[in-house]
Amino acid sequence: MTPNLVLAVLVGVLFATGVYLLLARSITRALIGLLLMGNGSNILFLVASGRAGRAPIVTGHDSSGMSDPLPQAMVLTAIVITLGMTAFLLAMAHRSWQLERSDVVRDDPEDVEILRRAEADDLSDSDFVGDDLDEGTAP
Amino acid sequence: MRRHGWLGRQVLGALGGAVVWVLLWGNVSVANVVAGFLLSLLIVVVFPLPPLTVGVRVRPLRLLRLVVRFAYDVIRASLHVSWLAFRPQRPPRSSVVTTQLTTRNQLFQTIVGEMLSLVPGSLVVDIDGEAGLISLHVLDVGTPAQAAQHRADVLALEQRVLAALAADPLGRIGTEVDE
Amino acid sequence: MIALLLAHVAAAGVAPALVRRWGRRAFLALAVPPAAAAVWAAVSTAAIHDGHPVVERYRWIDGLHLELGFRADTLTWLMVLVVGGIGAIVLVYCAGYFSDDEPLLGRFAANLTAFAGAMLGLVTSDDLLMLYLFWEVTTVLSYLLIGHTSELRPSRSAATQALVVTTAGGLAMLVGIVLLGERAGTYQLSEILADPPRGPLVTTAVVLLIVGAVTKSALIPFHFWLPSAMAAPTPVSAYLHAAAMVKAGIYLVARLAPGFSDVPLWRPVLLTLGGATMLLGGWRALRQHDLKLLLAFGTVSQLGFLTVLVGTGSRAAALAGTTLLLAHALFKACLFLVVGIVDHATGSRDLRVLSGLGRSLPVVAGCGVLAAASMAGLPPLLGFVGKEAAYETFLHSSAPGSTWVLVVLVAGSILTFAYSARFVWGAFAERGPRSRVVRPDAYALVGPVLLAAGSVVVGVLSTRLETLTSSYSRLWPADGHAVHLGLWHGVTPALGLSALTVLGGAGLFAVRGGVERLQAAVPTSLDAQRSYRATMRSLDRASLEVTGGLQRGSLPLTLGLILSVLVIVPGGSLLLGVTWPDEVRWWDTPAQGIVALVVLVAAYWTARSRRRLRAVILVGITGYGTAMLFLLHGAPDLALTQVLVETVSLVVFVLVVRRLPQRFSDTPPGIGRWARATLGLLVGAVMTGLALTATTVREAIPVSVDFPRAAVEFGGGRNIVNVTLVDIRAWDTMGELSVVLVSATGVASLVFLRQRFVDRARQALERTRSEMAERPPGRGVGWLARPMGVASERRSVMFEVVTRLVFHTVALWSLFLLFSGHNNPGGGFSAGLVLGLGLTMRYLAGGRSELRAALPVSPGALLGAGMVLAAGTSLVTLAFGGEALQSWIFHLHVPLLGDVHLVTSLFFDIGVYLVVVGLMLDILRSLGSAIDDQIEQESELTS
Amino acid sequence: MIDLGWNALVPLPVVLPLVGAGITIAAQGHQRLQRAVTVSVLAAVLGVSAALVYGADHVGPLSVDVGGWRAPLGIVLVVDRLSSLMLLVSATITLGVLLYSIGQGRASGDTDESDGGSPLPVFHPTMLVLSAGVSNTFIAGDLFNLYVGFEILLFASFVLLTLGGTAARVRAGVSYVVVSILSSSVFLSAIALIYAATGTVNMAQLAGRLDALPHGTRLTLHLMLLLGFAVKAAVFPMSGWLPDSYPTAPAPVTAVFAGLLTKVGVYAIIRTQTLLFPGGQLTDLLLVASLATLVVGILGAVAQDDIKRMLSFTLVSHIGYMTFGIALGTTTGLSAAIYYVAHHIIIQTTLFLVAGLIERQAGSTSIRELGGLAKVAPVLGLLFFVPAMNLAGIPPLSGFLGKVGLIQAGADVGTPLAYVLIAGSVVTSLLTLYAMSRVWGRAFWQATPAVYRDDPGAAIEIEGDTGVTVLAGPPPRGMTVPTAGLVLVSLALTVVGGPLFALTGRAAHDLVARTPYVSSVLPGGTP
Amino acid sequence: MTAVLDSASLLCLTASALLSLAAAVGLLRFPDLLSRMHAGTKPQVLGVLLALLGVGLRLRSGLDVGMLLLVGLFQCLTLPVAAHMVGRAVYRTDLVRSCDLAVDDLSVERTGEDGRAVDGDQLGPDDHVSEDVHRSDG
Amino acid sequence: MSTVLTWVSATLLTAAALLIVVRIVRGPTVLDRVVALDVLIAVIVSALALEAVVNRHGTTLPILITLSLLGFLSSVTVARYVERDSSEVAEDDDVEEGRG
Numbered sequence A: 001m002t003p004n005l006v007l008a009v010l011v012g013v014l015f016a017t018g019v020y021l022l023l024a025r026s027i028t029r030a031l032i033g034l035l036l037m038g039n040g041s042n043i044l045f046l047v048a049s050g051r052a053g054r055a056p057i058v059t060g061h062d063s064s065g066m067s068d069p070l071p072q073a074m075v076l077t078a079i080v081i082t083l084g085m086t087a088f089l090l091a092m093a094h095r096s097w098q099l100e101r102s103d104v105v106r107d108d109p110e111d112v113e114i115l116r117r118a119e120a121d122d123l124s125d126s127d128f129v130g131d132d133l134d135e136g137t138a139p
Numbered sequence B: 001m002r003r004h005g006w007l008g009r010q011v012l013g014a015l016g017g018a019v020v021w022v023l024l025w026g027n028v029s030v031a032n033v034v035a036g037f038l039l040s041l042l043i044v045v046v047f048p049l050p051p052l053t054v055g056v057r058v059r060p061l062r063l064l065r066l067v068v069r070f071a072y073d074v075i076r077a078s079l080h081v082s083w084l085a086f087r088p089q090r091p092p093r094s095s096v097v098t099t100q101l102t103t104r105n106q107l108f109q110t111i112v113g114e115m116l117s118l119v120p121g122s123l124v125v126d127i128d129g130e131a132g133l134i135s136l137h138v139l140d141v142g143t144p145a146q147a148a149q150h151r152a153d154v155l156a157l158e159q160r161v162l163a164a165l166a167a168d169p170l171g172r173i174g175t176e177v178d179e
Numbered sequence C: 001m002i003a004l005l006l007a008h009v010a011a012a013g014v015a016p017a018l019v020r021r022w023g024r025r026a027f028l029a030l031a032v033p034p035a036a037a038a039v040w041a042a043v044s045t046a047a048i049h050d051g052h053p054v055v056e057r058y059r060w061i062d063g064l065h066l067e068l069g070f071r072a073d074t075l076t077w078l079m080v081l082v083v084g085g086i087g088a089i090v091l092v093y094c095a096g097y098f099s100d101d102e103p104l105l106g107r108f109a110a111n112l113t114a115f116a117g118a119m120l121g122l123v124t125s126d127d128l129l130m131l132y133l134f135w136e137v138t139t140v141l142s143y144l145l146i147g148h149t150s151e152l153r154p155s156r157s158a159a160t161q162a163l164v165v166t167t168a169g170g171l172a173m174l175v176g177i178v179l180l181g182e183r184a185g186t187y188q189l190s191e192i193l194a195d196p197p198r199g200p201l202v203t204t205a206v207v208l209l210i211v212g213a214v215t216k217s218a219l220i221p222f223h224f225w226l227p228s229a230m231a232a233p234t235p236v237s238a239y240l241h242a243a244a245m246v247k248a249g250i251y252l253v254a255r256l257a258p259g260f261s262d263v264p265l266w267r268p269v270l271l272t273l274g275g276a277t278m279l280l281g282g283w284r285a286l287r288q289h290d291l292k293l294l295l296a297f298g299t300v301s302q303l304g305f306l307t308v309l310v311g312t313g314s315r316a317a318a319l320a321g322t323t324l325l326l327a328h329a330l331f332k333a334c335l336f337l338v339v340g341i342v343d344h345a346t347g348s349r350d351l352r353v354l355s356g357l358g359r360s361l362p363v364v365a366g367c368g369v370l371a372a373a374s375m376a377g378l379p380p381l382l383g384f385v386g387k388e389a390a391y392e393t394f395l396h397s398s399a400p401g402s403t404w405v406l407v408v409l410v411a412g413s414i415l416t417f418a419y420s421a422r423f424v425w426g427a428f429a430e431r432g433p434r435s436r437v438v439r440p441d442a443y444a445l446v447g448p449v450l451l452a453a454g455s456v457v458v459g460v461l462s463t464r465l466e467t468l469t470s471s472y473s474r475l476w477p478a479d480g481h482a483v484h485l486g487l488w489h490g491v492t493p494a495l496g497l498s499a500l501t502v503l504g505g506a507g508l509f510a511v512r513g514g515v516e517r518l519q520a521a522v523p524t525s526l527d528a529q530r531s532y533r534a535t536m537r538s539l540d541r542a543s544l545e546v547t548g549g550l551q552r553g554s555l556p557l558t559l560g561l562i563l564s565v566l567v568i569v570p571g572g573s574l575l576l577g578v579t580w581p582d583e584v585r586w587w588d589t590p591a592q593g594i595v596a597l598v599v600l601v602a603a604y605w606t607a608r609s610r611r612r613l614r615a616v617i618l619v620g621i622t623g624y625g626t627a628m629l630f631l632l633h634g635a636p637d638l639a640l641t642q643v644l645v646e647t648v649s650l651v652v653f654v655l656v657v658r659r660l661p662q663r664f665s666d667t668p669p670g671i672g673r674w675a676r677a678t679l680g681l682l683v684g685a686v687m688t689g690l691a692l693t694a695t696t697v698r699e700a701i702p703v704s705v706d707f708p709r710a711a712v713e714f715g716g717g718r719n720i721v722n723v724t725l726v727d728i729r730a731w732d733t734m735g736e737l738s739v740v741l742v743s744a745t746g747v748a749s750l751v752f753l754r755q756r757f758v759d760r761a762r763q764a765l766e767r768t769r770s771e772m773a774e775r776p777p778g779r780g781v782g783w784l785a786r787p788m789g790v791a792s793e794r795r796s797v798m799f800e801v802v803t804r805l806v807f808h809t810v811a812l813w814s815l816f817l818l819f820s821g822h823n824n825p826g827g828g829f830s831a832g833l834v835l836g837l838g839l840t841m842r843y844l845a846g847g848r849s850e851l852r853a854a855l856p857v858s859p860g861a862l863l864g865a866g867m868v869l870a871a872g873t874s875l876v877t878l879a880f881g882g883e884a885l886q887s888w889i890f891h892l893h894v895p896l897l898g899d900v901h902l903v904t905s906l907f908f909d910i911g912v913y914l915v916v917v918g919l920m921l922d923i924l925r926s927l928g929s930a931i932d933d934q935i936e937q938e939s940e941l942t943s
Numbered sequence D: 001m002i003d004l005g006w007n008a009l010v011p012l013p014v015v016l017p018l019v020g021a022g023i024t025i026a027a028q029g030h031q032r033l034q035r036a037v038t039v040s041v042l043a044a045v046l047g048v049s050a051a052l053v054y055g056a057d058h059v060g061p062l063s064v065d066v067g068g069w070r071a072p073l074g075i076v077l078v079v080d081r082l083s084s085l086m087l088l089v090s091a092t093i094t095l096g097v098l099l100y101s102i103g104q105g106r107a108s109g110d111t112d113e114s115d116g117g118s119p120l121p122v123f124h125p126t127m128l129v130l131s132a133g134v135s136n137t138f139i140a141g142d143l144f145n146l147y148v149g150f151e152i153l154l155f156a157s158f159v160l161l162t163l164g165g166t167a168a169r170v171r172a173g174v175s176y177v178v179v180s181i182l183s184s185s186v187f188l189s190a191i192a193l194i195y196a197a198t199g200t201v202n203m204a205q206l207a208g209r210l211d212a213l214p215h216g217t218r219l220t221l222h223l224m225l226l227l228g229f230a231v232k233a234a235v236f237p238m239s240g241w242l243p244d245s246y247p248t249a250p251a252p253v254t255a256v257f258a259g260l261l262t263k264v265g266v267y268a269i270i271r272t273q274t275l276l277f278p279g280g281q282l283t284d285l286l287l288v289a290s291l292a293t294l295v296v297g298i299l300g301a302v303a304q305d306d307i308k309r310m311l312s313f314t315l316v317s318h319i320g321y322m323t324f325g326i327a328l329g330t331t332t333g334l335s336a337a338i339y340y341v342a343h344h345i346i347i348q349t350t351l352f353l354v355a356g357l358i359e360r361q362a363g364s365t366s367i368r369e370l371g372g373l374a375k376v377a378p379v380l381g382l383l384f385f386v387p388a389m390n391l392a393g394i395p396p397l398s399g400f401l402g403k404v405g406l407i408q409a410g411a412d413v414g415t416p417l418a419y420v421l422i423a424g425s426v427v428t429s430l431l432t433l434y435a436m437s438r439v440w441g442r443a444f445w446q447a448t449p450a451v452y453r454d455d456p457g458a459a460i461e462i463e464g465d466t467g468v469t470v471l472a473g474p475p476p477r478g479m480t481v482p483t484a485g486l487v488l489v490s491l492a493l494t495v496v497g498g499p500l501f502a503l504t505g506r507a508a509h510d511l512v513a514r515t516p517y518v519s520s521v522l523p524g525g526t527p
Numbered sequence E: 001m002t003a004v005l006d007s008a009s010l011l012c013l014t015a016s017a018l019l020s021l022a023a024a025v026g027l028l029r030f031p032d033l034l035s036r037m038h039a040g041t042k043p044q045v046l047g048v049l050l051a052l053l054g055v056g057l058r059l060r061s062g063l064d065v066g067m068l069l070l071v072g073l074f075q076c077l078t079l080p081v082a083a084h085m086v087g088r089a090v091y092r093t094d095l096v097r098s099c100d101l102a103v104d105d106l107s108v109e110r111t112g113e114d115g116r117a118v119d120g121d122q123l124g125p126d127d128h129v130s131e132d133v134h135r136s137d138g
Numbered sequence F: 001m002s003t004v005l006t007w008v009s010a011t012l013l014t015a016a017a018l019l020i021v022v023r024i025v026r027g028p029t030v031l032d033r034v035v036a037l038d039v040l041i042a043v044i045v046s047a048l049a050l051e052a053v054v055n056r057h058g059t060t061l062p063i064l065i066t067l068s069l070l071g072f073l074s075s076v077t078v079a080r081y082v083e084r085d086s087s088e089v090a091e092d093d094d095v096e097e098g099r100g
């Protein structure tokens, strides 16, 4: 098949902008990034379906010149799934706002603590620091 | 002034639905009409809403006059506003003009508001249904005189609407009369 | 043999119950299985020594070449006697040693009995993997037994140390086993030894096996775990850490030696490590004050000795090795038991404290002295016989380095004599006030007496022992000088060396104070214990550094990493020999270019927006643009759905965003702006590249060419996409419905967080229902059913009237889309969204009360009904003998109406419709009404 | 026509839970009904799965053209030996976890925390949807349907992970949701690209059509697909999301996630490597990734103080074992990997359930705060120790058997990289043991550092050297019995190791051969 | 006849497109939101109706004409509502400052009657902070 | 002739769409943006009509009906909540650009 350049580039643009937003910390921003990427992958299915044709609705006996219906069905599924995602992520954004007055995703506190310990060489939690038994101290 | 009973109104609504259904399918067949009627009936039963048609009486000729005059207004005003957009000068000043309507029937108030809105250059900012006050934002009205002219236009439109649709063309009937 | 093993397992299983019932005396019953093992070995003696090893094999896991293979030959026979006999003795000893109120005694008893079983399994296994299996079981049981007094930190760290060290060696051994087994094509020990493979791989394997043996038998550099393990209760020390478990390594070496002792590295490694360990252990034993530790270092030393003997790989050395193995088991177990009694009797094991026990505990002291004499190598005890044979072996060996080995052995034996003497002196001599003594329990004395007697009897009858064990040593060819066991071989050089040993040892004992001071003064620069701790510390450290470095817990970084991999890996592969298109077309129609341009601009500004709603509206424009592109591609169904979804999304966004600050705040920063932009551009470029290259290679005809005909003939519809959704790929759609269902559930669960919120919503719904029953809106006043959800000043006459005018039409339109969808653009999804937006209109016009009145059911009911309808369709078709989700077309002729085609997939589509309406209702209930409620409550609180 | 009978069972592991989900979501507020429906549905799925294991083993791969649309036209569901085994194991633990959570709900009694630790009656329907999604991924014979299966289970997992909406869960939930959706987006794009290149999404047909593609493009598509699955399977460096998200969920949820979700990714990788892109073109890459996953993961576990987090890191680490076997691509490697998957599903689930019990009884899962559990809660000790040793690969438990299989497979391949992986495997095994013994030593053995729970109702007190542990009574039987049941199942993996390894061996053989699968789906050959 | 109808159809569409452009230009040029609303939304009504007429002239089938009629009707019903709701919001949130209006009956009436004039204080302090759009990123 | 008209119409619509996007980007208030969005939807309706005329099919009519019935909801929603919380309409970021 000969690829459609405009659509292929548009896929790239939507992914590029989507990624840019996705990497932000705000839940709504990430969601908007995901929506852009979702549009991108939907258009990717258009690229994959080949040349544009007429709507795949059988009117006579002639089905030539119709566009490929299978990617369309898949995109439809993807669209609906994306809607579910939108609703759910927004509910999470709302909940996050309720809890913290912000929809910013903060770093995992436990990981931050480990990084702190690593940087401070804090081995206080190791079983092998400090004076222990020399060799064999029986009770 | 009860023109129809409860059942009658449901059937009337369902008939309207059947018309829409036929228009949607695009061909008039018994099956379509019956299906449209039954489905519409289903809808009005499942989603009951208060009656709409109280105080309405359609006068076809007056209605035609209303529509034609409205079409004229829309086209004229559309061209005018488009010209305002393209012409090099700054757009003219605008005003918020409140008019005291005759009718207290909110259906007719709404129709007046709708038609005023559809005519370019005016936009409903507020309707106080009980007081019958309609406030419009109007483009190209810069003086109190122009404002007064505008009020007159609004009332003229209201009269045309009432003449075409209202059971009591003087608009004295509200919607409160039922049950 | 498997029966004996099972008996151990069963005994271990009931041990806690027995202990609960009988207290410490339960150990007497638990001693039965190991005793039975020893008896069994004794009974089988004749057969085994006639060259008929007892073999049992049961298939287990063919896929791993793992079979329950057991084989008892001479070496096994000897080991079974040791582990069974001493096991029984130690268990009996326990019956006298512990008190009934010892905490966790039941678990201890179970572990110890299980250990006896594991040891039995280890020495009887004829499958290398089985051997490893029992090997590790002994490790774990040892861990639990050492940690018996687990509140004490030394106990815990000793247990962990033993576990880590021996498992490390064990794992090396496992790799060795697998290398060997895969190379040999079998894991059966007897088969491998019958025809041992050779080669560099085998050498590696053997070295790995030796690592296992070295760790288990506590040889340098892993010797340190054994003295620490003395934290365990004394019976454990006696059994695991003297007689049995630490012998596992010796056993392994002895087992493999006939096949592999001439593998390069075998002798150098084993003799060096063994010799060094013998010296180091002996030397260290000389400075210990704790009798148990003294014995532990002595064990280390003796294990080195044994390793040298069994690792040498000659007939003479093997004979000496087996003899000493037995001797060590007898005397060392005895000594530990004696120490245990002393400890209980006096409350101390410190030889600086103990005094006069020779008189106050004569039987115990007698046993101790005999056993120590055997350890020191004095006649007529078995220890003497073994040591004599060892001297003999190396005196007459022509192998290179034998002299050095001999020197080491003599030196080691001198040390052994010295610490043996120090033990006897320290434990039993009278040096000052006599220690107070509690009389030991009779059961505790059985063991020491039997073991001490054993050292004497077997020593005296050592020639008889030789006939029993020689079938093992005869696996090697006879060489120049034949060595035999016996108390008297005449005046031989070996006897001279024995005399030298006694003299040297006595001298060393005489200067014991100096030796102690010397040891204290010379710091051991290569302290293995310390290096173990340093290693573990750096492990802990490394784990922190690696984890802190790689696990940042930052969402942007996590995502960035994934996307970087996308760019580098699939993206990188684009640079390597991918088929690029020879030609591209710019577009199918210029309109695509136009729309693409608008989408591009909108996408760009979306990315740059700092205002939430600006971004939302702009992303909506990319969505509408996408809808246009769908349309231009001949996909009206997609376009319709996309347009609806965009509207719904915007509404949902606004419902939520009304509560959030207007601007995005991305503090604290994650990834810098330029990095994000760069990564975005790279990902975009990769996606474009992938799109171009993947499309260009298509030569096959898509499967969907047959869809049009199939859709009409079998699917009964002309809209192929819809037929695909509700019929050809209905299974996807069913799955997608569950996604919708669960998203709706999730939204509700994040908003209605507490049962009482749910209850309140349910009560409100019920109230509305009863109100509506009393006063149906069809007879009502106003324009809507219950529009008081909106404050009066915010109500809009125009909006309410138009909603009243349009709503029924919207509902009708949604039914039209539902029913015409099979032949025209539409279908359950778009229909459901349309009705949902109709409900949205009602909600916006009249607030939550209007929404409840518009559709007074719970969203769950709609979702559930839809799901049951859609999934149930497939159950029904299955039940009627069709394939899941198969559809039938019914052609009916109804008078007046004409022909009606009813496709059963319509029911499926109705299911879809209900679920989507349920989703919309759920969203409005949760993100609309419930949040309205919260806002109201908050403002009531503040005012 | 015995075939027809078996085939009729194939859709049930998806359809039954979905019908159940429909009923239970409509029956919110009727907890008894919800429980009854969920338990009976999951029990039925377990029964069906067991039958499918038998059927797939004796009749060959069972395939169903959904709706009667002949493959490759419509969606085909395939249950071969691998799928059936995965179905069986997943059904087992789902049922176990569900019973546990019912036990938890009954024990807490309070309406604000019912089954599964959630305040809302959404746990049952969501669990059922999760189960349907997991089953769907195992039986999908169509790449896009596999995507749908993933979405089903992911969305269900989103809801489960955020049950109760606490701050930690929302924070973790967002990370999890966004990462999951990103990976799905990569997967979806890969499907679009594969369709662009081949014009089909039927996996059996793809097996033929992908072979015919030019090498470079084929490699690119392979990498895209693998990337999407690797995120789901938590293969390093795409693993960072897992330990940050799983531990915050309610215990039964974490347990079922740990057991199933990453394994679904592993399953997809197996299909990718055997059915779609055989030939081992990415063996080395996967081996290196496996090694990194093993080592980085287990070092992470060693660094943790919290049992749940530690378990999450071992979860990541041990994915490396499975990908190791898959990467080797040999029958023995795949066989061991499949066995390891089954083992790991059961054992990780069990351990997280135990962690839940610990949390419930002692009020914490941090080893800084725990102590003395071996003495006061011996049942808990047993329930922890056996699976912990199993995870560490101590014989004769299943972890050992799987590990031996992998080492044997690696030794058979015998490349230097394979030997490095063997070394990495045993080191990981050792460090797993170390991590487990750390927990055991602190939480179970040592005396308690502080008073951490004050529940005077039914409390046992013990005095240690540094403080007093106060525990809330004995653990509820409703929770311990299902946990113990899973421990027994894990022991059964050892007992029936022979037949099981034979089965995984046959499954691996089918995978390597490809023809049983392909000809079952497309009896007339690949069009 | 068909050719004439087809050409008429296209002419309608061109006119509609021109009105669309006028709307867009007005949207961009007009100084305040309410003026922009006039410019933006109103010519659209005619534009959309012309476009629908164009389609009707071209397709000429009963099915489609029925639908087109409905589309026109619905547009006429719903567009004013949107304009009204937005206009009301604009007015109520005081985005139209009274000084911009030549005549403002409503403001007089509202303040006169109940003193509920919406004043500028409702805007939070932080909302007047203006940021350069190019520094739109954190 | 028809080709020319088609092109002219398409160009006009494109220009309109881009200008509308500019307004959406500029704002300055959310109400400006939703108004512009409404206009954009109207442009889309015209574009759909143009496409229907050029390719002579009626498959897009359902989309037109849907837009005409429900397209107004987005701006109504925004207006509803902006009305309640006036801070939402505060002129934003690019206020200088918008006025200048």
Ligand code: NA
Binding pocket: A037, A038, A039, A041, A042, A078, A079, A082
């Ligand atoms: Na998507």
Ligand code: NA
Binding pocket: A081, A082, D181, D184, D185, D188
């Ligand atoms: Na997705």
